[in-house]
Amino acid sequence: MTVLTNNNDALGNQLLAALPSRDFGRIQPYLEPVSLDLGVVLYESGDPLEFVYFPTTAIVSLLYIMENGATAEIGVVGNDGILGIAIFMGGGTTPNRAIIQSAGKAFRMSVINLKAEFGIGGKFHDLLLRYTQAFITQISQTAVCNRLHSVEQQLCRWLLLSHDRLNSDKLVMTHDLISNMLGVRREGITLAAQKLGGKGLILNLRGTITVIDRHGLESAACECYKVVNDEYQRLLGKSIAKNNGL
Amino acid sequence: MTVLTNNNDALGNQLLAALPSRDFGRIQPYLEPVSLDLGVVLYESGDPLEFVYFPTTAIVSLLYIMENGATAEIGVVGNDGILGIAIFMGGGTTPNRAIIQSAGKAFRMSVINLKAEFGIGGKFHDLLLRYTQAFITQISQTAVCNRLHSVEQQLCRWLLLSHDRLNSDKLVMTHDLISNMLGVRREGITLAAQKLGGKGLILNLRGTITVIDRHGLESAACECYKVVNDEYQRLLGKSIAKNNGL
């Protein structure tokens, strides 16, 4: 079942990379590399999970889908973390959809193996819980941001979140996609993106947004971004942000 | 240190009540009853926690406070749960303020004792994690609700959350307080409360809101309330909602 290719790539995931080599060595055989295409649904709301995922280059969004079809993002997971915390938290599923927001690679691990490793306690257990707390902060700040900030500010935050989890300045995504994530109108994104483009922070091309001025983007974003990033740094010992300690 | 009064009151907290009596017996000596007054700040943003709290009749709100002083609620904890999950998750603190939203009683437990009990693993460990997952759902749904729903709908959700955690239909709280929680204008709450009053769902009196038609309130709320409640039921084996299995 486990693929025998070079699983050292798994160190591209910061959570796995943070493990002591002894713990990582024990887990490594359980990791199976997978390629994830844009738009693929990894988990559907309420479905029992079969695998957890440690993304390396892929980015996954967690969405809630309303009865009327409207969507809003809860949080985003990339090479900084793990998708499927409901497994070790004990619920087995969540009322959210997990969808690939940016195509790329990940390593998956069966629920059985994950539970066994988590059950041992020790570093892996503690690290997963600390990551979960950081993720809680991300969700919390999403709630705050949704309440208090403009679409333009939120777009900055969202672009930064994506940029941090990518090793490129070129984000392949349409305004329509982003609008679904932020739960706003597509036109609202177009307008906000134009403003950011006018300020020279990003470059809008059909289907892609290129980050030009990372620092400018951070300034244009609300404090929410920084709060989350600082918390990741505090809890996981490293900043997710580019040019900022990574 | 531990007060010797009747700690069986602690069973008023559903998390403690859900423990097997053997586990509860071990924990009971560590529980210290406290009275919590309206407006008291239990945790300040970023402060290392010294105690976790198991509310029985008190209700605690978790808030984020923006640099400009604006506030928004992340989630609410009452007799359904525990305040201070950052302790067993490993972070020791969060960037939030915890403030008493409704005066009442709680049992507190020192961080050292909590960590020790959590470290044993077993039922207590698992229950705390399952509760945390339920709480994550609450935060997530707050984010969604903040994005997509009207103040009136959110007020319904919020009143229901409070009502569930209280053994009275009379909620002692001002419109101003609620507006801080929901992160909206006080006038917006006044207006929404008037509408709900006009529909006969609640009764507005100076400083108090009385729930008249619980079912009507649920209908007037968005689906967010039900999603969270269902998830509490699934994960913790009981509904928090009144007239609904409790």
Next chain:
DNA sequence: TAACTTTTGTGCGCTAGCGCACAACGTTGT
């Protein structure tokens, strides 16, 4: 090249919620 699809740009009327100002109550205390 031509037809088609996807993505982005633009305009327009509408509404919810904001910020501000101030009036009208209830309570509490003296």
Next chain:
DNA sequence: ACAACGTTGTGCGCTAGCGCACAAAAGTTA
């Protein structure tokens, strides 16, 4: 009974974002 204070009610202009309807590009396929 009166003053003082906290709470709620009301009005008004303003703005961000919505919903809708198309037009204009930019790619894609035939």
